[in-house]
Amino acid sequence: MGTVTASPFDFPFARDSIALIVIDMQRDFIEPGGFGASLGNDVSLLQAIVPTVARLIAGFRAAGLPVIHTRECHLPDLSDCPPAKRLRGSPSLRIGDQGPMGRVLIAGEPGADIIPELAPLPGEPVIDKPGKGAFHATGLMDFLEMHGIRQLVFAGVTTEVCVQTTMREANDRGYDCLLATDATESYFPAFKQSAIDMITAQGAIVGWATTTGAVLEALDV
Ligand code: C5J
Numbered sequence: 001m002g003t004v005t006a007s008p009f010d011f012p013f014a015r016d017s018i019a020l021i022v023i024d025m026q027r028d029f030i031e032p033g034g035f036g037a038s039l040g041n042d043v044s045l046l047q048a049i050v051p052t053v054a055r056l057i058a059g060f061r062a063a064g065l066p067v068i069h070t071r072e073c074h075l076p077d078l079s080d081c082p083p084a085k086r087l088r089g090s091p092s093l094r095i096g097d098q099g100p101m102g103r104v105l106i107a108g109e110p111g112a113d114i115i116p117e118l119a120p121l122p123g124e125p126v127i128d129k130p131g132k133g134a135f136h137a138t139g140l141m142d143f144l145e146m147h148g149i150r151q152l153v154f155a156g157v158t159t160e161v162c163v164q165t166t167m168r169e170a171n172d173r174g175y176d177c178l179l180a181t182d183a184t185e186s187y188f189p190a191f192k193q194s195a196i197d198m199i200t201a202q203g204a205i206v207g208w209a210t211t212t213g214a215v216l217e218a219l220d221v
Contacts, residue, residue: 001013001014002015002218003218004178004208004210004214004215004217004218005210005214006178006208006209006210006214007200007208007209007210008200008201008203008204008208009203009204009208011176011178011208011210012176013151013218014150014151014176015063015065015219016148017148017149017150017151018065018149018150018151018152018153019060019065019066019067019068019144019147019149019151019152019153020056020057020060020065020066020067020068020152020153020155021068021069021070021134021152021153021154021155021156021166022053022056022057022067022068022069022070022118022155022156023070023134023154023155023156023157023162023163023166023184024070024071024072024156024157024158024162025050025053025069025114025115025118025155025156025157026071026072026073026111026112026113026114026115027101027110027111027112027113027114027115028101028104028105028111028112029043029046029072029157029158030043030046030047030050030115030157031043031047031101031111031115033099033100033101034099034100034101034104034111035093035095035099035104035105035111036187038091038092038093038099038104039091041187042187043187045185045186045187045189046157046158046185046187048185049155049157049182049183049184049185050115050117050118052180052182052183052212053118053155053156053183054117054118055212055216056153056155056180056183056212056215056216057118057155059212059215059216059219059221060153060219061121062219062221063219063220063221065219066124066125066147066149067120067121067124068124068125068127068140068143069114069118069120069124069125069126069127070126070127070128070129070134070140070156070162070166071107071112071113071114071126071127071128071129072105072129072130072131072132072162073105073106073107073109073112073128073129073130074095074096074105074106074107074130075106075107076103076106076107076108078095078096080130080137081095081096081130099111107128114126125143127139127140127143131165132161132162132165132166133162133165133166133168133169134162134166134169135166135169135170135173136169141173144175149175150174150175150176151175151176151177151178152167152170152175152176152177152178153178153179153180153215154166154167154177154178154179154180154184154207155180155183155184155212156183156184157184157185157186158184158185158186158187158191158192159179159184159185159186159191159192159195159196160186160188160191160192160194160195161186163179163184163195164195164198164199164206167179167199167206167207168206170207171206171207176207176208177199177206177207177208178207178208178209178210178215179196179199179207179208179209179210180210180211180212180215181196181209181210181211182211182212183212196209
């Protein structure tokens, strides 16, 4: 077992049971004209991490370690979208509405796709999730168990919503969680920092935080 330099203390790195999980790097959140932009967010903040996430993915692929992708999206008939999620507030576009990139957050529509720069390779799992957390109503846990994965490195968006929710779900299920802080982003920089602080407080109560460089160094690729 190696270590990754991390906060609040070094992360015990188990090469034979670690995977990268890339959360929701979808056109709807990252590109102008998508769902995130329609909510009034500045998507350029999220676009800035794309090269770093790409480096992290390349490192895991080069090391022969699993890369898992997630997408927040719903079935076309919206049967997996709680009305409480779809009908909340008065957004200009609701989930399922026709937007500039097809129906918003609907599986199979262009906006729900992972951005081309980070496209999954054939054979890499893509977990479609109706919630913020990637364990809720998905086959993620089965996949992890089947492949003996006990540790997850996290990247993706947004830090305080889908990334943090999934880290908390994973932590409660007994996984060691390591967040690559330069490979995750929020539309709200203060929320990103708060999420990192909450995750690492109290002796890594949810998990650890590190940099992409430190992860790549541990991978030795
Ligand atoms: C949000 C996400 N922010 N992927 N989704 O609604 O974080």
